[in-house]
Amino acid sequence: xxxxxxxxxxxxxxxxxxxxxxxxxxxxxxxxxxxxxxxxxxxxxxxxxxxxxxxxxxxxxxxxxxxxxxxxxxxxxxxxxxxxxxxxxxxxxxxxxxxxxxxxxxxxxxxxxxxxxxxxxxxxxxxxxxxxxxxxxxxxxxxxxxxxxxxxxxxxxxxxxxxxxxxxxxxxxxxxxxxxxxxxxxxxxxxxxxxxxxxxxxxxxxxxxxxxxxxxxxxxxxxxxxxxxxxxxxxxxxxxxxxxxxxxxxxxxxxxxxxxxxxxxxxxxxxxxxxxxxxxxxxxxxxxxxxxxxxxxxxxxxxxxxxxxxxxxxxxxxxxxxxxxxxxxxxxxxxxxxxxxxxxxxxxxxxxxxxxxxxxxxxxxxxxxxxxxxxxxxxxxxxxxxxxxxxxxxxxxxxxxxxxxxxxxxxxxxxxxxxxxxxxxxxxxxxxxxxxxxxxxxxxxxxxxxxxxxxxxxxxxxxxxxxxxxxxxxxxxxxxxxxxxxxxxxxxxxxxxxxxxxxxxxxxxxxxxxxxxxxxxxxxxxxxxxxxxxxxxxxxxxxxxxxxxxxxxxxxxxxxxxxxxxxxxxxxxxxxxxxxxxxxxxxxxxxxxxxxxxxxxxxxxxxxxxxxxxxxxxxxxxxxxxxxxxxxxxxxxxxxxxxxxxxxxxxxxxxxxxxxxx
DNA sequence: GTGAAGGTTGGTACA
DNA sequence: ATGTACCAACCTTCA
Numbered sequence: 001x002x003x004x005x006x007x008x009x010x011x012x013x014x015x016x017x018x019x020x021x022x023x024x025x026x027x028x029x030x031x032x033x034x035x036x037x038x039x040x041x042x043x044x045x046x047x048x049x050x051x052x053x054x055x056x057x058x059x060x061x062x063x064x065x066x067x068x069x070x071x072x073x074x075x076x077x078x079x080x081x082x083x084x085x086x087x088x089x090x091x092x093x094x095x096x097x098x099x100x101x102x103x104x105x106x107x108x109x110x111x112x113x114x115x116x117x118x119x120x121x122x123x124x125x126x127x128x129x130x131x132x133x134x135x136x137x138x139x140x141x142x143x144x145x146x147x148x149x150x151x152x153x154x155x156x157x158x159x160x161x162x163x164x165x166x167x168x169x170x171x172x173x174x175x176x177x178x179x180x181x182x183x184x185x186x187x188x189x190x191x192x193x194x195x196x197x198x199x200x201x202x203x204x205x206x207x208x209x210x211x212x213x214x215x216x217x218x219x220x221x222x223x224x225x226x227x228x229x230x231x232x233x234x235x236x237x238x239x240x241x242x243x244x245x246x247x248x249x250x251x252x253x254x255x256x257x258x259x260x261x262x263x264x265x266x267x268x269x270x271x272x273x274x275x276x277x278x279x280x281x282x283x284x285x286x287x288x289x290x291x292x293x294x295x296x297x298x299x300x301x302x303x304x305x306x307x308x309x310x311x312x313x314x315x316x317x318x319x320x321x322x323x324x325x326x327x328x329x330x331x332x333x334x335x336x337x338x339x340x341x342x343x344x345x346x347x348x349x350x351x352x353x354x355x356x357x358x359x360x361x362x363x364x365x366x367x368x369x370x371x372x373x374x375x376x377x378x379x380x381x382x383x384x385x386x387x388x389x390x391x392x393x394x395x396x397x398x399x400x401x402x403x404x405x406x407x408x409x410x411x412x413x414x415x416x417x418x419x420x421x422x423x424x425x426x427x428x429x430x431x432x433x434x435x436x437x438x439x440x441x442x443x444x445x446x447x448x449x450x451x452x453x454x455x456x457x458x459x460x461x462x463x464x465x466x467x468x469x470x471x472x473x474x475x476x477x478x479x480x481x482x483x484x485x486x487x488x489x490x491x492x493x494x495x496x497x498x499x500x501x502x503x504x505x506x507x508x509x510x511x512x513x514x515x516x517x518x519x520x521x522x523x524x525x526x527x528x529x530x531x532x533x534x535x536x537x538x539x540x541x542x543x544x545x546x547x548x549x550x551x552x553x554x555x556x557x558x559x560x561x562x563x564x565x566x567x568x569x570x571x572x573x574x575x576x577x578x579x580x581x582x583x584x585x586x587x588x589x590x591x592x593x594x595x596x597x598x599x600x601x602x603x604x605x606x607x608x609x610x611x612x613x614x615x616x617x618x619x620x621x622x623x624x625x626x627x628x629x630x631x632x633x634x635x636x637x638x639x640x641x642x643x644x645x646x647x648x649x650x651x652x653x654x655x656x657x658x659x660x661x662x
Numbered sequence: 663g664t665g666a667a668g669g670t671t672g673g674t675a676c677a
Numbered sequence: 678a679t680g681t682a683c684c685a686a687c688c689t690t691c692a
Contacts, residue, residue, distance in 0.1 A: 155689065156670075267671030318670045327670075413671065420672095464687040468672045475672075553685095560687065 005033035007097060007183065011086065011104040012039050012079060013112070015135060015289035016062040017244040018069055020172035023133035027103040028176055034183035036097060037070055037079055039063060039225075040086035043194030044111055046211050046231070050200050050440040054408035055284075056228060057236035058443040062288045063225035065243025073179040080185065080223040083212050087118050088192040094126040097183055103131040105289070108141045108336040109447055110343065136289065138297055138329045139166045141336035152337035152350055154462060156318050159330040172295040185223065191216045200371060204440070205232040238408040238443055240284065247285035254280045255299055262300075262307040265319040271413035272480035274403070274488060280321075281409060283444035286328070297325050331452035341566070343451045344369045344432060345460065346596040348566035352460040353576065354559040355586030356423065356430035358384060359597030367572075369596075373433060376587035376599045382522075383427045386542050387418070388437050390490075391523030393541035395502055396476030397421050399489035406489075408443035413479075417470045419457035424556050425469040426548050428585050430597065431458035459556060466556040469549055473502045492517050492536040505540045555585030574601060 010027045018024065027035060045051060051059075067079035082089055093099060102123050107116060116132075123130045134140035139162075145151070147165035148158055163169075193212045201209075209232035210219075217223050219230060228236060255261055269278035285291035300321045304314050317323035334342060334350070341348040344360060347367045357380040360369035375381045386392045390401035400414040410418075415438075421427065422434045431454040438454070439445050455461035476486070483501030487494040493504055495515040500507035505519045512518055516535055523539035562579045570576040574595050580588040587599035594601025 157668095157690065265671085269671090271671095323670070416671075425672095459687080463669085464689090465669075465672090466687065467685060468687095470672065474674085478673090557686090 004031075006030040006100045007034050008032060008101040008103060009036045009038060009090070009093060009097070009099055011090075011102060012037060012066070013104060013107060013289075014287065015105040016066045016079075017290050017292060018066070018073075018175040019244065019248070020135070020175075020292035020295040021105065022135045022170070022173060023103055023105040023131070024176065025173050026131050026133050027101070028180075030101060032180045034097075035077070035180040036093075036099075036182050037077060037179070038093075039079055039081045040089050041081065041083045041211055041226070042115075043085045043196075044115070046209070047194070047196050047199040047201060049111075050436060052204050052408075052440040053228060053233040053236045054238040054441070055443045055445060056231055056233060057238065058240065058242040058284055058408070059288060060225050060228065061242030061246075062244070062285075062290045065245055065290070067225065069244060070179055073176065074181060077179050077182050078223070079225070080182070081218065081225045082216050082223060083214070083218055083226075084191055084216055085194050087115060087122070088194070089216070090119055091122045091126060092189045094123065094128050096187065096189055099126075099128050101129045101131060103133075105136055106132050106134045106140070107136065108332060110335070110340040113339070135292065135294070137332045138169045138293055138325055139163055139333075141329070141333040144329065144333035145337045148333070148337075150337070152334035152342075153330045154334060154350060156323075156326065156330060159326055159333070160317070162333070163326070163329070169297055170294055172292060172298055185217075187216060189216070198371065206234045207232045237406050240281065240407065240409060240443060242284065242288060242290060242443075244285075244290040247282060247291045250280070251282065251291065251296065251299070255303065258303050258307065259312075261303045261321060262312065262314045264321045265315045266324060266412065267319060269411070269413075270479045271400075271411035271417065272476065272485035273411070274485060277409075277411060279411060283446075284409065284442075287444050287446045293325050293328065297322055328446075328449055331446075331448040334452060335448040340368055343435075343447060345430075345566040345571075347572065348461075350461050351455055351566040352559070353562075353564040353566055353568060353571045353597070354424075354458070354460060354556065355576070355580060355584065355588050355597050356428060356432075356458075357586055358429050358433050359587065359599075360430065360432045361598065362595045364595055369432065371436075373430070374587075374594075374598050374600070380427065380429055383542055384422070384429055384433055386523050386539075387422050387427065387429075387434075389523075391539050392421075392472075393505065393519075393523065393539040394421070394472040394545070395483070395486040395490050395493055395504060395538075397472050399476075399486045402489045404438075404441050408441060413475075415453065416457055417472065417475055419454055420470040421472055423454075423458035424466050424552050426472070426543070426545065426552065428548070428552050428555055431455060431460060434458075464560075466560075467553060469553070472545060476502050490538070492538045503541075504538055551585055558584045559586075571596060574598065 008027050008030060010024060015021055015023065063079055063081060071078045120130050143166045144153060144162045147162040153159045153162055191212065210230050211226065218226065282291055282296065286293055307314050317326060338348065338350065345351045345353060346360065346362050346369060357376055358373050359376070361372050361374055363370050387397070387401065390398040390405065392398055397418055400410055400418050404410045419434055422429050423431045435450055435454040438450050442450070452462060456463045459466040482498050486501050493501060496504055496507060496517065497511060500511060507519065513535065518533060518535040518537050519540055520537055521539050522542065558581065564571055564576060564579065568576070570579065572595055574593040577588060577593045578591055582589050587597060593599055
C-alpha cells in the first residue's frame, strides 16, 4: 500500500445502495488503502423511533442485499453491521483502525443532524477528515431553504421556485465496479451498550430485545445484519421485500411501460387496487436509499422528454411521477428549515394550532413532545384505538388500517382517507397521534413526508381547505363500488351484498345472516370471533359520520378564526384556552390549560425517563422560545365547568350565527 | 393594496 | 356513464 493512503470508513445510513451515491463515489475517489463499509446500529432506531416489525424487516432486507452486492465486488468485503450507536462507536474505530477519513451521505432529519454534528466534532478531535455529500433528495435540502429565503418550503410553488434557483438536479452516477479491501476486522474494543430508555418499541416485541447483547459483531461474530429474532420481534407480515437489486428490477419493469411512466397522474390511481397496487411502491426503497431519487427522476424525465419529442401525451407536475418526488423534496426542506419543531405542533411556527383531542404531552425543558399524550376524553382514546386496529365500524377505513398493519404499505389516497377521518373529518383527534401510528406501521415511513402529509391532511399546514372532507363511505364507493378491497381486508364482510359493503350496519338482519356476519358491538372483542349465534361479528360505526363531520368543520372554522400557530406565546404557556369558546370542539373548556393543547398540566408530569429528550445518548437539544412554559403550574386551570365571560368573543358572533342557521 | 385565480387527488345533484 | 355547477369558504400567489 502506498504510504499516506487513506484509511476510510464509509458510514451507510439511509443510503443502502451502490448506484448513484455521490458520497460513496467521493470515498472511492480517495487514494484508498482500506475501505470499511459499516452500519452502526443506532439506539434511536432500536428504542426511540417507532419501528414496527415490518419496517425492521425491510431494513434488514436492504442491508443483506447491499452486503451481498458489496461482496460480489470484493469477496473480502461486505456491509459490516456493528452493534453500537455511532456516537460511541466511531471515536473508538477512528483510533483502532487508524482512520483518516469518514464519509457519509447528508441527512437533514432533526435527530440525524444532532447525531452527525456530534460525530463530526469527534472526528475533528481525532484528526479525521469528514466528507459529506447530498444524495438523499433531488436538491440539497439546505440549498433549497437558502433559495427560499431561509424559510421552509410550504407549497409546491415555493419548491419549484427554490429548485429553479438551486440549479439542475444532479445526473446519476454509476455503481462502482470495484470496492477496496476492508482492514482488519478483528476488533479489540469494548462495546458501549446504550440505555434502553425510553423504549417505544418494547410493545412490538414478543421476546427480549438482544440488539447489543452479543457484542459488536453480533451473535455469529461476523457483523452480518441482524435477524428479526435478534431484535426480539415476531416474524414480519409484509409481502414487500427490501433491497437495491429488488427495486432496480421493479423499476426496470415500470420504466419499460413508457406510457404508464410518462402519463402517470397520482389522483387518477386507485387507492382500492391491490395485487397489484396502482402505484409503483418505490417509497420504502427511497426511504432506505435502496433507490436513488435522482436516478429515478432522470430515468422518468428521459422518458417524458422522449414522449414530448414524439408528440405523445405526458403528465405534468405535480401529478406526474416526478411531481411526487418534488413533494418529497418540499417536505424535506420544510423539515430542514424547522428542525425538531417540524414534527410537532408545539413551538412550530408553521403549524396551525387546533385544540385537537388527545394532545401531545410537552417537555417544557426542551419544548419537545414527549411521545405520550393526554386523554382529555376517554371516548376519544377509544376511537383512536379502534382506528388504529381497524375496528371503527367503517369498512373502508378498517380495510385500509388492516392493510397498513399487515402489509406496511397503503396507497396515498388511502392515507388521505384515514388521516382525514382521524383528524379534521371525523374524530377530531391530534394528527400527532395518527403520525405515530403511521410511523410504527409504514415500511416507507419518512419523518419529513409522514409529518408533512399529516399536517396537510389535518389542515394544520400546507393545506387549508378543511371543508373538502373525505367521506368514509362515498370515497371508497367511488373507486370500488363492488367493495373488492373491503372484502379482501375485512373478510368478515366478504359475503355482504355490494349495496351494504360500505355501511354494513344498514343491512337487514336477514342479509347479515345470509352473509354469515352480525353487525354488533364496539369492536372490542375480536372482529373475527364467532358470536353466540355462530356468526362472525363486525362492529357498528363508532360515531355518526355526518354529525362528526359538522362538529369538525365548526371546530376547524373556529380554530382558523382564532388563528394561532404552534409558536404562539399562548400555545407555549397554556393561555390559548382564553381564545376559545368553552363549547368549541376539543379540550377547550376553562380559561387556563397546559402548554400545547393540554387540558390540564402538572408541573411534575413530565419527570422521569422522557426528560432525557428524544436522543438518549445525545445531549438534549435546546429549545427556542424558552421561559414561556414555566411558571404556569401555579395557575394551572382546567377548572371544569368554567364559563368564559363574553370578552373572548370575536368567535361568539360567528358561533351564534351558525347556530341560528343550523 | 386589492381582487381574482389557483390550489396534487371532496361530495352531491342533476343534466 | 361523464360532465358540470354548486356547496361554503380556507390559504397563497400573482397581476
